[in-house]
Amino acid sequence: MAEITAAMVRDLREKTGAGMMDCKKALVESGGDMEGAIDWLRKKGLSAAAKKSGRVASEGLVGVASGPNVAAMVEVNAETDFLARNETFQNFVAEVAGLALSVGDDVEALKAATFPGTTHTTQDELVKLIATIGENMSIRRAKVLRVPSGTVATYIHNAVKPGLGKIGVLVALEAANEHEALETLGRQIGMHVAAARPEALDISNVESSALEREKNVLREQAATSGKPAAIIEKMIEGRIRKYYEEVVLLEQVWVHDGESRVKQVVQKAGGTLTGFARFQLGEGIEKVATDFAAEVAAAAKG
Numbered sequence: 482m483a484e485i486t487a488a489m490v491r492d493l494r495e496k497t498g499a500g501m502m503d504c505k506k507a508l509v510e511s512g513g514d515m516e517g518a519i520d521w522l523r524k525k526g527l528s529a530a531a532k533k534s535g536r537v538a539s540e541g542l543v544g545v546a547s548g549p550n551v552a553a554m555v556e557v558n559a560e561t562d563f564l565a566r567n568e569t570f571q572n573f574v575a576e577v578a579g580l581a582l583s584v585g586d587d588v589e590a591l592k593a594a595t596f597p598g599t600t601h602t603t604q605d606e607l608v609k610l611i612a613t614i615g616e617n618m619s620i621r622r623a624k625v626l627r628v629p630s631g632t633v634a635t636y637i638h639n640a641v642k643p644g645l646g647k648i649g650v651l652v653a654l655e656a657a658n659e660h661e662a663l664e665t666l667g668r669q670i671g672m673h674v675a676a677a678r679p680e681a682l683d684i685s686n687v688e689s690s691a692l693e694r695e696k697n698v699l700r701e702q703a704a705t706s707g708k709p710a711a712i713i714e715k716m717i718e719g720r721i722r723k724y725y726e727e728v729v730l731l732e733q734v735w736v737h738d739g740e741s742r743v744k745q746v747v748q749k750a751g752g753t754l755t756g757f758a759r760f761q762l763g764e765g766i767e768k769v770a771t772d773f774a775a776e777v778a779a780a781a782k783g
Contacts, residue, residue, distance in 0.1 A: 483513030493518055522612075541565060541618070543649035543760045544578035545635040550659070552633035553581035554649045555591075555623045556760050560616040570618075571645055573610055577603060577620060578644065586623040624651060624758040631656040631752060634667020638675045650674045653756040654747070666750050669737060674759050679730035682756060687729060695724050730757060 485508045493504040493515065503522060511517030541558040542565050557574045564570050576597050584594045592604040599606060603620070611618050626633045633653045637646035650671040656663050681687045699720045703713040725732045731744040731754065747754045 485509060485513060489513065489515070493522075541762060542571065542574045542641070542645050543637070543647060543762055544574040544645050545637060545649050545651065546575070546578035546582055546644065547633065547635055548582045550630065550633065551582055551625065551627045552635050552651050553578050553586065553623065553625045554635070554651050554758060554760055555581055556621045556649075556762060557618065558621050558763070559618045564614065564616055564618075565641055565645075565647075567614065569610065570614065571642060573606065574645060577623075581623045581625055586625040588620055588623055591620060591623060622760070624760070626651045626653040626756050626758060628653050628655045628755060630658060632659045632663050632667055634664055634671055636668050636671025636675060638672075647762040648675050649760045651756075651758045653754070654752045655755050656752040662750065663752055666746070666752065670743070670747075670754065670757070673733070673736045673743065674730065674757055676736050677730075677733050678759065679733060679757070680728040681730065682754065683731045684725055684729055687725070692721075692724075696721065730754070 485505060489508055490501060490504045493508060504518070507518035507521040508515075510521050540560060540562045541556065543554065543556050545552060545554045547553075555574065555578045557570075557577060559565075559570065577591065580594055580597060580603065581591060584591050592602065592607070594603055595601070596603045596606040607618060607620065631654045633651055635644070636650040636652070637644060638648035638650075640646040652667045652670045652674065654663055654667050654670075680691075696717060699717045700713070703716045703720075706713070706716075708716070726734070731742070731747070733743050735741040735743055735746050743754070
């Protein structure tokens with residue numbers, strides 16, 4: 482059997498990120514063959530990752546990446562907030578965001594795509610990361626916006642490092658050409674979206690079911706006033722206008738001055754706002770309360 486040296490163990494650890502003892506065992510099992518040892522660790526990683534796949538992952542990071550007339554945003558979840566400060570995890574999220582620029586925002590396609598700098602898939606890289614770090618993780622969602630000309634600006638609220646944070650926004654602005662003022666406006670709109678949480682770009686994009694539900698609530702509220710039906714309908718019309726001002730981006734009051742409408746700001750700049758996306762880390766994920774003592778006891782039993 483080939484001699485397993487400290488240099489071989491160190492080399493394998495650098496290539497895989499696995500623990501020192503696991504690397505030594507992998508080399509022993511493979512008879513000192515480096516590629517065989519990597520395969521052994523990957524198989525072990527798959528097993529380790531499977532045990533963690535049922536745990537709720539609602540922390541993590543939102544990452545953004547930009548290219549000419551295009552930008553991408555992804556959310557990669559993990560179990561603990563601590564992992565958001567892990568450089569290996571941060572690099573993974575940044576690479577996935579960059580990959581989405583060319584692959585698109587279909588999550589399954591992203592998982593199947595070759596991970597940058599490797600010959601294996603992004604899902605394989607994720608599995609290796611799960612096994613190395615010891616937390617369940619998942620690529621939850623992605624969004625890519627493009628414009629024929631102009632810019633797709635990105636904004637990260639309270640970034641932990643450039644392009645990574647817990648709230649991310651993409652803003653698509655069409656214009657005859659890209660220029661610094663347009664990019665600045667895009668970032669300002671991104672800040673507005675992060676704060677104001679619009680649900681639709683314009684009135685025509687408001688979901689009909691949400692609008693009808695709002696009208697029904699308003700109609701019932703107005704009916705208790707005892708006013709004639711014609712007056713009630715006018716009251717509802719006024720309240721629906723107010724509803725649009727709350728949920729429609731172009732109708733919202735510009736947070737930067739508290740007076741203008743977003744649509745007025747965009748028109749003044751000579752551009753057209755064609756789309757936006759807002760990701761807030763963990764939104765919509767049900768966090769399961771756990772009994773820490775019971776979890777430790779279960780872990781102790783293996």
